[in-house]
Amino acid sequence: MESSARKAFNDNFTPKKYQVFLDALNKGLKEPIAFRVAETPVFLSDDFRDKLLVAGEDIINVILQPNFKELTERAIPEKWNVANENDHPHFIALDFGVCKDEHGNIVPKLIELQGFPSLYGFQIHLADTYQKAFEIPDNQTIYFNHLGRAVYIDLLKKTIIGSHHPEEVVLMDVNAHEQKTSVDFYITQKLIGTPVISLEELIEQNGKLYYESRGAYKPIKRIYNRLIFDELDGDPDIFNKVVDIRKPLEVEWITHPAWFYRISKFTMPFLNGDYVPRTQFLHEVKQIPADLDKYVLKPLFSFAGQGVIIDVKKGDIENIKDPENWILQEKVNYEPVLQAPDGGVKIEIRLLYLWPDGDTKPTLAINLARLSRGKMIGVRYNKDFDWVGGTVAFMRK
Template identity: 60%
Template sequence: MTANQRQVFNANFSKAKYQTFLKQLDEGFPEITFRVAESPIFISDDLKQKLITAGNEIIALIKQENFKELTKKAIPSQWSVPNENDHPHFLTFDFGLCKDENEEISPMLIEMQGFPSLYGFQAHLANTYKKEYGLAENLTPYFNGLTEESYFELLKKVIVGSYQAHEVVLMDVDAKNQKTAIDFYATANKIGIKVLALDEIKKEGKSLFYTEGNEKTQIKRIYNRLIFDEIATDTSIFDSSFDPREEVNVEWITHPNWFYRISKYTMPFLSGKFVPETRFLNEIEAIPSDLENYVLKPLFSFAGMGVIIDVTEKDIVEIKDPENWILQRKVTYEPVVQAPDGGVKAEIRLMYLWPDGAEPQLCINLARLSKGKMIGVRYNADFDWVGGTVGLMESSPY
């Protein structure tokens, strides 16, 4: 991390500045219902290069010709959606910040998804940190020499494509009341698309429409933010709208199947210095004798649900569907961010855009600070200097 920038930030920090920052962050948007951390992360050039290298190694696997064959069992049969395209439009890789064998800060892969993240909000978050705390202008959340302007041009190219903005909608099950609603509206404000709940979309024949006033508009593309896990126990909402698993005349950005293909399911196919040992549970010939060094994760869950941190042999034996679980060597986070009361653990999410007819491009990042047993809101409810944040780097063309 960048020690000098951290020292200056902490010396000038106050709770009053933080409250002003939060007020400005909310201004003009739905109220933020998740915790935003007091501070950004200051990413050194060395860590930045390691993150880029780690991401490139994962991209190489995803671009293999046999990747769809490798991941064909990742998609639950009951959630397979027709008309899958050749590649995802979004890639996000989560890395915990750890110490390597040389006692240097290094990223270790925790999770990965072929699904959108907070692509709109993170830009707004970085701007607000910089403005309200008076941070240096050359600090940026962007990679590859992108600026805020060129970043949103690329985001619009990916999401809207050749269509008109009013023909493209951001969809979630209850979009306006989601915890991430601020991201939906930050995105919509920049690229002009509609934000719709699933039940605001109606099907006629194989076409989809939304109505505004007395005007009905056909939807050509859906910027999909709906995770099937959220409605898996009650799909009756489809009755008042449409079932995504049916044939419809719409393009998906990104197609729902990629949520499953690029996920924990992908991790056993990866290896390297930035990836912890990960195996499908049903392929393990013998239970490791040092289970205290492993974590057990269900393949088909999100937001840390179902993860068993302190694994026992009994936990493994009692699992009825081992093909749907992975056993992963634990990653030891290093408290790399210095808060006023001590070190804080950190995780950085690399966020890529993959336009049609082009290569995937690392664009922006999301970060999270944690003092709890795991990264995530439920494990950090009683702490400060934790929550969502962003990594800031000195501007460069890389």
């Protein structure tokens, strides 16, 4: 990590500045932010940024392979097979842990990946607020590929809205207005004009979708999809209550739900390289490794770390009845390289890509970062800690 920027930030940090930052971050929002935002951004060195670029490019090249859909067909659960899949994902997120290799070098290691949107709107607001509240120099940026704020927003519009009118494109999630990430939904609405609606608010007439606005039905040409089907899994009667979005409808998906499954843990065994942990489908493991303490066992079809076995025993593997739906992955050990006032903190960096229709490949655009002191990244493992939570990474322009 970049040491001079870190020292300058820490030397000038005070709890009062952090509170002023939080107040500014929440100012003008419909509701206070529902997740913890860290005291600090991350400052990337040029060397680590360049390693991230190489790591990301290697993974994107696999996704661009002509046979990628064929490789990942089994990834889509039959009950969540949605009609009208398109030919590419519009969003790709790659999560890297900041680690130390066998030579003592600080390197990124892939943790997970997803063909699904992330906080593409909120991260702009977060970075702007950090920069102002903590006087981060203008030569620092959160954008890749020489993008600036305005050009990034144009790319976001091009990806989500395309040739349509903003009112014809809806950001949709189950219980959208109550989601923890709804702050991102409403910031996105301010940036590009897309209405925010819940799954329950969709109206179908003769295979076409509408939403109600000011007493009139407005046609929906595109859905900016923020819905993860795992959240519907507990209600087998859900599509008796709301529109069955799996069936053929006259609507475009940005991005289609199939890509959430295709670009996921399922993709990991097809990846190679210095920045990818060795990963195998469990049913293809010919011999259980003797050093199981160096591996983690993950179910393919779970969300937010549910079902992951960190301290793997031989019996755990032998007791799994559907090994084709699990992966055995080399354990990634985060290195606490971010220096807080009272010790080291672990970092995870998410590279966020945008891929509008008409482009030949995705563009690495922006990033998200998370800080942790717990056993794993995530809120449930970091209660009672400070200098943890959601943040963003700055790097030199």
